[in-house]
Amino acid sequence: MGKSDIATTAAELKLVEKDFNSLVGGIVPKLEDEDYALIKKSFDLAVDAHKFQRRKSGEPYIHHPIEVARICYNEIGLGPTAIASAILHDVVEDTEVSLEEIADLFGPKIAKIVDGLTKLDGLYNVESPQAENYKKVLSTLVYDVRVVLIKMADRLHNLRTIGSMPRHKQLKIAAETAYIYAPLAHRLGLYNIKKEFQDIILAIKEPETYNDIAQKLNQSKDERDAYIAEFIDPLKEKIQQLNVPYRVLGRPKSISSIYNKIKTKQVTFEEIYDLFAVRIIINVPEEQEKSLCWQVYSVITDVYTPIPERLKDWVTNPKSNGYESLHTTIVGPQGKFVEVQIRSERMDDIAERGYAAHWKYKGQTNKINVYDRWLDSIRDLLDSSTDTLEFISDFKTNLFKEEVYVFTPNGDMRILPKGATALDFAFDIHSDIGYKAVAIKVNNNLVPMGYKLNNGDKITVTTSKSQKPNENWLKLVITGKAKAKIRSAMKEEKRKMGEFGKETLERKLKNLKVSYDENIDMLVKYFGFQSRPDLFFAIATEKVDLGRLKTFDIEGPKLIQKEEKKTSTIELLAETIKLPNTTKQSSPTSVYINGEPGDKFNYSFASCCNPVLGDDIFGFITTGSGLKIHRTSCTNANHLMANYGYRIVQTEWASSEQSEFVAELSIVGVDTGPGTIKKIINEISENLGLNIRSFNISGEEGYFEGRISIYIKNKNQLAIVTLRLKQIEGITSVTRVEK
Numbered sequence: 001m002g003k004s005d006i007a008t009t010a011a012e013l014k015l016v017e018k019d020f021n022s023l024v025g026g027i028v029p030k031l032e033d034e035d036y037a038l039i040k041k042s043f044d045l046a047v048d049a050h051k052f053q054r055r056k057s058g059e060p061y062i063h064h065p066i067e068v069a070r071i072c073y074n075e076i077g078l079g080p081t082a083i084a085s086a087i088l089h090d091v092v093e094d095t096e097v098s099l100e101e102i103a104d105l106f107g108p109k110i111a112k113i114v115d116g117l118t119k120l121d122g123l124y125n126v127e128s129p130q131a132e133n134y135k136k137v138l139s140t141l142v143y144d145v146r147v148v149l150i151k152m153a154d155r156l157h158n159l160r161t162i163g164s165m166p167r168h169k170q171l172k173i174a175a176e177t178a179y180i181y182a183p184l185a186h187r188l189g190l191y192n193i194k195k196e197f198q199d200i201i202l203a204i205k206e207p208e209t210y211n212d213i214a215q216k217l218n219q220s221k222d223e224r225d226a227y228i229a230e231f232i233d234p235l236k237e238k239i240q241q242l243n244v245p246y247r248v249l250g251r252p253k254s255i256s257s258i259y260n261k262i263k264t265k266q267v268t269f270e271e272i273y274d275l276f277a278v279r280i281i282i283n284v285p286e287e288q289e290k291s292l293c294w295q296v297y298s299v300i301t302d303v304y305t306p307i308p309e310r311l312k313d314w315v316t317n318p319k320s321n322g323y324e325s326l327h328t329t330i331v332g333p334q335g336k337f338v339e340v341q342i343r344s345e346r347m348d349d350i351a352e353r354g355y356a357a358h359w360k361y362k363g364q365t366n367k368i369n370v371y372d373r374w375l376d377s378i379r380d381l382l383d384s385s386t387d388t389l390e391f392i393s394d395f396k397t398n399l400f401k402e403e404v405y406v407f408t409p410n411g412d413m414r415i416l417p418k419g420a421t422a423l424d425f426a427f428d429i430h431s432d433i434g435y436k437a438v439a440i441k442v443n444n445n446l447v448p449m450g451y452k453l454n455n456g457d458k459i460t461v462t463t464s465k466s467q468k469p470n471e472n473w474l475k476l477v478i479t480g481k482a483k484a485k486i487r488s489a490m491k492e493e494k495r496k497m498g499e500f501g502k503e504t505l506e507r508k509l510k511n512l513k514v515s516y517d518e519n520i521d522m523l524v525k526y527f528g529f530q531s532r533p534d535l536f537f538a539i540a541t542e543k544v545d546l547g548r549l550k551t552f553d554i555e556g557p558k559l560i561q562k563e564e565k566k567t568s569t570i571e572l573l574a575e576t577i578k579l580p581n582t583t584k585q586s587s588p589t590s591v592y593i594n595g596e597p598g599d600k601f602n603y604s605f606a607s608c609c610n611p612v613l614g615d616d617i618f619g620f621i622t623t624g625s626g627l628k629i630h631r632t633s634c635t636n637a638n639h640l641m642a643n644y645g646y647r648i649v650q651t652e653w654a655s656s657e658q659s660e661f662v663a664e665l666s667i668v669g670v671d672t673g674p675g676t677i678k679k680i681i682n683e684i685s686e687n688l689g690l691n692i693r694s695f696n697i698s699g700e701e702g703y704f705e706g707r708i709s710i711y712i713k714n715k716n717q718l719a720i721v722t723l724r725l726k727q728i729e730g731i732t733s734v735t736r737v738e739k
Contacts, residue, residue, distance in 0.1 A: 008051050008060045016047060019066050023083075027073060035080035039069075042084040042106065049095040056164040064157060065089060071153035075193065077353040082146045085113040089150055093118045109144075116140035116147035117154070131388045131643050134180055138395060142379050145355060148184065155181050156193055159200045168650040171618060171632050174204040175641030180392070183399035187374070189321040189354025198256035205616065205632050206259075213255045213262075216269050224250060224276055230333050231278060238299040244292055245283040252276045266668075266733040274329070277339040281348050289344040290315050293326045296342045304330040307337070315343075320374065320403055320415040322350055374398065377481045380431070387530055389643065390487070394480030406457045416453060419478050423449040426461045427482035434482060435489055436463035450476040468493070491533060498536030505539055508546050515557035526561055591629060592652045593619055602626030605661070609634035609738070612661035614715025619651035620644070635738060660711045662693060663718050667706045669731035671699050679728050684710060688721060707737065 008016070020043050024031060031039070046065055053061035069086035072078040078086075084106065091097040092114055099118070103111035119133050140147035155177060162170050178201050185194035203210040228250035239246055253275055261272055280300075284292050293315050300306075310329035318324045324347040332338040343351065381394050402418035406425060414428055422442060426449075427434030439462040440447055453459070469489045477483055505523075509516050520532060527544055529535045538544045552559040590613070591598040603619065609631040611617050616632040620640050629651055630637055641648055667680065677697060684690050690710050697706030712718050718736065725734045 006052070006054070008047075008062070012060050013047070016060060016062050016066070019063060023066055023070050023073070026070075027083075031080065038080055038106070039084050039087070042087040042110075045097070045105065046087050046091055049091045049097050053094065055161070057161065061090075061094075064161075067157045068150065068153045071156055072150055075156075075353070076149050076153060076190065078146060078149060081110060082113070082150060085110050085117070085146065086150045086153060088114050089117045089154060113140075113144060113147050113150070116144070117150060130176070130645050131392050135388050135391055138184075138378070138392075139382055141375060142382065145188075145375075148188070149190075149355065152181065152185055152188075152190060152193055156196065159197065162200070162204070166650075168618065168648075170204045171616070172641045172645055172648060174201045175638040176645075177201055179638040179642035180396070183396060185354075187321055187399040189323055189350060191323075191354065192352055193354075195254040195256070199254055202256045202259055209259060210255055213258055213269060217252055217255065217258075217275070220275070221252075224252065227333065227336070228276075228278060231338060234303050235299060238302065239280070239296060242292065242295055242299070246296075247281050249279040249281070250276055251279060266735060274337055274339050277341055279341045279343070279348075281343055281345055283345045286344070286346060289347070293342045293344070297326055297328060300328070300330060300340055300342075304332055304338075306330050310339075315347075317405060317413070321354070325351060380481050381484050390484075392643070394484050397478060397480040397483070404453050404457075405455050406453050406459055409458065409460050417479060420453050421449065421476055421478065422447055422451045422453065422459060422461075423473065424477045424479045424482050425453060425459050427477070427485055428479065429461070431485050433461055433463055434485060435469055436465060436467045437461050438464040438467050449473070494537040495533050497540045498533050499540075501536035501539030501541075502532075505536070505546065508549060512549060512554065512559075514554060514559055518557050519559050522559065522561070590654055591617070591619075592654055593627065594649050594651075598654065603629060606630045606634065606636075608636055610662045610664060612663050612712055612715050612718055613653055617651050617653070619649040621647040621649065633738070660713060662709060663712050663721075664707060664709045664737040665722065665725070666733075666735050666737050667697075667708060667725060667731060668733045669704055669728075671702050671704045671730065676704065676728075676730060680706075680708070680725065680731075683724055683728060684708070684721065688724065690717075690721065 024036060024039060043066075047062050050061040050065075055061055055064060065087045068089060069083045072082050072086045088102060088106070088110065092099050092102060099111055099115055102114050116137060119136075137148060137151055158173065159177065162173060165173070177197050182194050182197040182201070185191075185197060199210070228248070232248050258269070258272060258275065261267070262269060265272075280296055282289075282292055282296060307329045310327070312327040314324050315326045324343065326342040327339065328342075329337055329339050377398055378395070381391060381398070397417065403415050404418055404420060406414055406416060408414065408429065414425065416424060416428060420428075422440040423434065423437060426437040426440065437449065440449060440451070441460040441462075442451060442453070442457050444458075444460075469486045471490060473486045474483060477486065505520075506516050509519060524530075524532055524535050527535055527538070529538065535544065539546065549559065552561055554560070591603070593601050593603065603626055605611050606620075606628040611629055611631045617629050618632055618637070618641070619627045619629055621627050627649070630640070669676070677695075681692065681695070684692055690712060693709040693711060695706065695708045697704055699705060710721065712721065722734045722736070725731055
């Protein structure tokens with residue numbers, strides 16, 4: 001978004017008005033007069049407020065909130081209040097309109113939603129301004145989920161129109177989306193939005209790969225359509241005998257999911273057998289859904305052979321985000337594996353629109369509200385977490401995709417993330433049970449607290465009043481609730497000990513004749529702690545040298561220290577110039593940093609991802625170690641960009657071929673005899689003339705796996721190495737290591 005002195009023209013206003021009329025005209029059933037007046041009033045205010053603002057594309061900014069409102073209605077299923085709030089979502093943050101004015105004109109409900117969507121100001125002295133804003137938005141889940149749903153629509157429209165943004169900003173937005181928004185969309189059941197998020201992220205980060213898969217999908221469309229027709233033809237008569245209305249869809253898998261399969265299974269596009277899923281949707285009353293879904297399943301498996309281990313019953317036990325469907329994989333015509341999804345129209349609506357659609361059916365179902373327990377866990381996190389980055393980390397564990405279904409001694413089912421432990425279960429039942437757990441039995445057998453739960457486990461927890469959590473417990477749990485509660489209990493213990501530390505500090509400051517109140521927060525930062533209790537506990541455990549207080553100057557009631565180091569991106573980057581240059585490149589300038597030659601800065605290539613010339617890269621300003629250059633596909637990239645955006649700098653390769661880079665390859669194959677290693681080494685060293693840094697290989701029973709680290713000049717050279725190694729007899733896959 002950019003500001004402009006050029007006001008929206010009369011011609012542009014006509015197009016804006018047309019967009020608005022299209023939005024409200026498409027709402028079904030037709031809006032009540034009161035609702036129309038509310039939305040029109042929000043539109044009129046937003047048009048006036050944004051009249052001097054334009055997007056990076058040059059179009060009037062008001063098109064953006066209108067499109068966000070359209071997504072809220074068309075793709076999420078929200079109502080008039082949310083539509084009005086979506087139209088107003090940027091006015092407080094980006095214009096002169098105040099939150100008080102919104103409250104006066106539209107009432108407290110809309111004002112609270114708009115406030116939740118407004119970024120916090122003045123966050124330059126916090127560790128991660130982005131994380132603080134994430135927390136503000138996520139905390140709205142406990143009082144009005146519409147804030148997060150509108151935020152999803154806002155992010156989706158920004159991604160759809162991201163082409164006008166500079167590439168380095170596109171990468172940052174993609175990282176934020178992958179880090180928090182895509183997992184949250186999944187947890188809220190917004191599957192279509194999650195898939196689009198992931199596809200656009202791939203298109204930004206790896207455009208060549210995205211375009212290649214998209215082209216191949218498009219070329220095979222006619223073939224897929226013909227196959228679906230061939231698949232459904234022998235089923236038609238049998239399904240019609242059930243006397244239920246039904247429809248059949250054949251949907252290709254998302255480009256990002258196909259890419260993930262290519263990457264994880266080490267196969268080509270042509271080798272992926274389940275490029276699409278067939279969906280059979282029946283239109284029946286809710287009380288008949290389960291039995292008729294199983295009858296359709298029976299019809300399908302009468303005609304085609306099912307693969308038993310691929311049967312997934314989310315009709316009997318819906319996912320924790322409300323998703324209901326019966327999935328099976330069968331051997332279809334021509335011996336191809338086909339995934340079939342069987343569901344009702346109600347189930348399909350919830351699967352398409354997630355949380356909002358779920359609430360539409362509330363009251364029509366006897367099923368437990370699947371979101372209540374999850375929202376309760378968010379409240380627990382907010383109550384227990386004081387550190388924002390800890391909260392974000394714990395929150396992300398609540399966005400799990402894979403689940404385990406376990407049972408209490410009374411037979412009540414609990415849903416936990418895959419990998420959850422027996423101690424996680426204890427905290428999931430109740431915080432007090434977790435705090436006091438001393439022994440846990442699974443299926444009547446005593447197990448360690450860190451035992452990983454499996455589907456169907458029945459768990460009994462024994463408690464003791466004398467039990468207390470300790471720091472080791474944090475290694476035994478994975479759920480955000482358990483981690484937050486353990487930290488909270490430990491903080492209480494630290495607080496009690498910290499009282500002694502506080503008294504010691506007060507005594508020292510009194511001896512120096514300075515004020516405790518006017519110095520305490522400065523001392524917390526000076527000694528490197530996040531909070532007062534952390535400092536008090538460190539003093540109590542003698543981990544802080546209070547003798548350092550004598551090095552301060554005293555002015556009246558205050559201790560005076562050297563000027564605090566500033567944290568703006570430009571100033572952080574300037575600091576790297578002052579550090580000793582530790583670059584290992586043979587060429588003085590192999591990168592440009594913010595448009596400047598790299599030899600001006602202290603930089604090095606990150607060992608976590610080992611970038612090579614030609615990779616997409618970005619710079620991250622570390623604390624005290626200069627600037628690290630990472631690949632945009634680095635496993636750490638999303639975390640760094642999403643939480644420390646102010647430390648990210650634009651970095652590009654210089655046109656230098658003189659430097660050497662380290663790349664690591666994973667090689668898997670069939671052991672054809674003692675000559676395999678020799679063939680690999682000869683190909684790299686003799687035929688390609690490259691130096692090997694390290695080579696490790698192991699294998700058994702005719703199978704081997706190895707890792708080889710080599711020096712190369714650029715990404716193209718790495719591609720040649722990969723191709724040549726794949727051509728060696730017995731080698732089945734060669735992939736670049738993603739650490």
